[in-house]
Amino acid sequence: MAPVRLRLPASPVESSLEGRAFVFSAFSVAVLAVVLYGEDYVVPIIALAATAIGHVVSYRERAQKRGIRRQVLLAGLVFAALAYFLADSVGAIFGGVLPQANFAILLVAVTSFDLKTRRNCYSSMWISLAILYLAAVYAWDYPFGVLLALWAICLAGFWAASHLRRMEARVTLPTKAVATALGGALALGIVAFFLIPQANLEPSGPVLVSLPNFVGFRGEMENPALPLIQLSGDPSGATSSVDLHYRGRLGNAPVMYVRTGAPAYWRGLVFDKYENGVWTASKHSYTVLQPYVPPRFLPPAPPNNNGTFVQVFRVMRPLPGVISAAYPIQSLYAPVSALREDAYGTFRTPDVLRPGQTYSVVSYLPNITATELSRDPYVFNPPDENQAYLDRGTLSAEARALAERVTHDHSSNQYELVMALTNYLQQNFQYTQQLGHVPAGRDPIDWFLFDVKQGYCEQFATTEVMLLRSLGIPARLATGYSTGDYNPVLDQAVVRERDAHAWVEVWFANHGWVPVDPSPGFPALAATQFPNHWAAAGIARLIPHLTVGAPMAVLGSLGALAAIPVGVAIALLVTLLWAWARTRRRRTAAARATPGESELLRLYERVQRRLGRRRAPPETPLEYFHGRLPSPLPEGERELLGELTEAVNEGAYAGRWPEPSRVRELSKRLS
């Protein structure tokens, strides 16, 4: 058995200077992306300079054999880059910003001194693509597309330069045509990007974007709330409670970027104990988990859920050590030494989340619809036997009476009741962030319900929780962030300080904790839904009457007449197909040989092969017949050759090709 060769075929030496310039340009684009979006400067800039020198050295010495000393040196440098990567990732010795990208950049810088073959150049291109991908994790705006376009142009440039060099042609091309083609390709790509739905892939786990640092937990559990209320002076703005008497100032600065498969509420802490206008958590137990929490350590998937989706969070400002994410969580990964899961299912990190830090979460998308929830029976027993979920505290009799009154006609099922109360609050109270202090001695809920009749999210959520509890329905306060500025094209959300939010979680027998939002301007049932992945639909929504569904709606309004435009479209399509087929048939018929022609010429070729001498191109059939042959022909064959020659002459010069039967007869005589 022949031995199997496992080696790749040899790659030719890349002699195209222009091609190498494009490879270097592609790397420069990737480095620029890291500098701009990763805010990482030192390593990329040094590596860029080294790579420029490396390319010059590689081009000059491209024809020379690789020396063992240089190979050893380069291998050593690669290992040094790897050591840097480990040191930076684990110990954050060099700042810990994008260690993977820095490693890849150093790898390109080192190997740029050994770019001899075309395959080497391709390797460099693909590493620069990987660098670009890492930068893309941090890219949250459309200008990043310009860098992508530049990289694609560099790739095309490398292909073209390399190809022309292989052809031994100068690297020049028809300027207008190439510019048109390039512009067309870029436009086509953008159109495809906007028109083609992007596949919503089933995630297998959280995306790993960085390695953990090893700062450990200090002390016991705290409840660092999100910066809704700034009381304690914690640098992160965290407190361990939510106090309705005070409200922190909320600016426009982004606190985090979220790359997400679906827009959702990013839930942080939940509170179950309300006392004197202050929310706290009644349970302080926790479970310590590894940075990667697989599904087996988490509650089972919600029944009839709509799948899962990934979120990658990039922290922009110091945040409390709480994992904000869409709930319920399927799995998660955070770049920390360990995680703690509290009694309410929220995850905490050992230290505050610092700018630049990322974490990734995979969440379920529960099937929460009005129809589904309406089937759930009333719940009177709190989950986990936690009576705090039903504790109405010092809720006034006036407030309880209000709850009874609002829900009096909506008590057929729990969902209807909850929605009645939510809609009542949304419709009869005003949302404002300019709220004064609660007067001393006045209950914040009563003050909200009966005095000012306006408030911010805490007021609305707290009131609904307490009113629901007064009706015997388990509920709690959830805090975190609303979706933020969601971009359906880029599948990302920019979450700002002002998106800090509080809402209600209501316990349903078959669906667990369901988010409900009584704040005006928010959906009453805060259920997460997959976005319409037709990016164009996202844009079209900005223009009235141009949604994707509009044409169908127009067709539907025509009733039976809707068949007419569809019929016209089908008829047009059939006509075009018929015209195309007819043109094709005509062209094929025109190109088809006359009957007898191809048969005769094939026979003539056969005879020439048999005689041992092919007719020379400038030789006419008659000259061939009278010409020299390797061996004398028997008289019968000479006569046959004469007849064939005459037939070929008549066909070629007079257009009179013989009937196929005549050719068959000649063929029979030959055999």
Add this chain to the structure above:
Amino acid sequence: MAWLYLLAYWIVALIAVAFVYALWNRGLQGGLRVQSTESGPGSPMEDLPERVLAGGPSVPVFEGDRMQVELRIDSGHGTRGPARISGAIAATPLAAAAGVIPKQGWAEVRAMGPLRRGPVGAKDWVLESGDPLGLFRHRGPSFDSELALVLPRFKSLAERTQTRELEASLAAPRAGSGTEMFGVREYRPGDPLRRIHWRSSARHGELIVREFEPPGVQILGIFCDPSPATPEVADQIARVAASEAWDCLRGGGRVVLWAPGAEASRPDEARSLWALLEWLARYPYHPDVVRPLPPRVGDAIAVMSTPSIDIDDALQGIRQRGGSVRAWVVGETELDSDMPTHHAGLEWPL
């Protein structure tokens, strides 16, 4: 991730556009042409009179010359590119490519040579066009052709002492005073003024005289060895035969070339130096199935490397008809014949 989709779409779009570009870039035409020649040392070109050159091919090529071949790509629809033309000329692979093919076409000149006698074949020439990225390629049908015919060198042998000694034995045909006019030639001192053809003289800018069939002129037959041992011997036989033919033609004679088993040169081209050179350029010939008879000539010269019965028989016949014969032998072979014989090695000039 959305960005990866965008990049993927751009790469796919590049491939799609490259396909369209490759379709647009079709319809080019390639061609080959001998642009010029550069005479090698000892080329007969310098000795040939203008009048003779005027009757020959536009770019005559002799062995030892260098040749400039133009590889051309034409576009009938405006600027196109890239394209590549490649193939082999005389078994030498050649290729040329351009990124841009202007509307007026693109050409590149390649030098070849020194050339050997015989046909210069262009084989497997093919034109390729495609997109700039090299993803899609269109290959036109390949074509073969005879690019040039390299003629044998020749040099007048009339000055050679040995030849002069033999002059007496062979009636050299000369322009005589017969009545049948068979051509014109340049004026030579001693020609009667009444033979000057004034119209032709005015056209050519030099004196031209009418030539008449000399009385009793015979056609000179030059019989070549049917199977020379080596290509070098064949080249030398062709050179000697061409030289003898040239001397005869210069003297106003006619020449018919023949090799046993091959068709003789055409009698109506017996006064054409170029037709005779072309016959000799293709020499030796594969023996024909129907062995043609030797041409009927008055006198004959045999140019051989080994004895040939067919040539001996032909010469015998000429002798019997009263014609004169002599022979050239390339190599050391001795002929068993009483006819005057010259010997030549493989060096040229003799």
